[in-house]
Amino acid sequence: MIVDATLARINEGVQAHHQQGRREAARDLFAQIWEEIGGEQGDPLHVCVLAHAMADVQDDVPEELLWDQRALAAVDLLSDARLAEAGVPMRVAGLYPSLHLNLADCHRKLGDLDRAREHLGHARAGIDALGDDEYGQLIRRGLDQLTQQLAPE
Numbered sequence: 001m002i003v004d005a006t007l008a009r010i011n012e013g014v015q016a017h018h019q020q021g022r023r024e025a026a027r028d029l030f031a032q033i034w035e036e037i038g039g040e041q042g043d044p045l046h047v048c049v050l051a052h053a054m055a056d057v058q059d060d061v062p063e064e065l066l067w068d069q070r071a072l073a074a075v076d077l078l079s080d081a082r083l084a085e086a087g088v089p090m091r092v093a094g095l096y097p098s099l100h101l102n103l104a105d106c107h108r109k110l111g112d113l114d115r116a117r118e119h120l121g122h123a124r125a126g127i128d129a130l131g132d133d134e135y136g137q138l139i140r141r142g143l144d145q146l147t148q149q150l151a152p153e
């Protein structure tokens with residue numbers, strides 16, 4: 001169970017976006033939280049999770065890529081102990097496949113297929129850190145789909 005109040009608020013925005021279709025409301029909430037946490041200087045856990053979620057509500061692919069890059073930079077500063085303290089039921093290694101998957105997809109959308117394949121390779125290299133739960137299956141499906149999209153014709 002997530003015990004971190006900031007992560008709970010970020011999750012509210014994620015739910016507003018994914019379950020209620022309120023993309024702009026989610027983006028506004030994320031922007032407010034971003035200011036509150038001090039932007040990129042904030043707690044790396046908050047920066048990582050918030051940037052990862054903020055990327056999903058961008059209308060502009062270069063802006064989406066920027067948020068995904070922020071998330072990846074922040075995850076490098078995290079520890080398993082910090083995740084546990086916040087009630088996040090995974091290890092830091094389990095965050096990398098999703099982050100690299102999103103970066104790969106951004107590069108695909110921008111036409112940089114070499115960078116897309118590079119990030120896809122990083123995502124696949126870390127896939128064993130994921131369990132066989134709903135989250136792990138979601139990421140694996142995303143990797144399979146992107147692999148097909150990047151396959152030479």
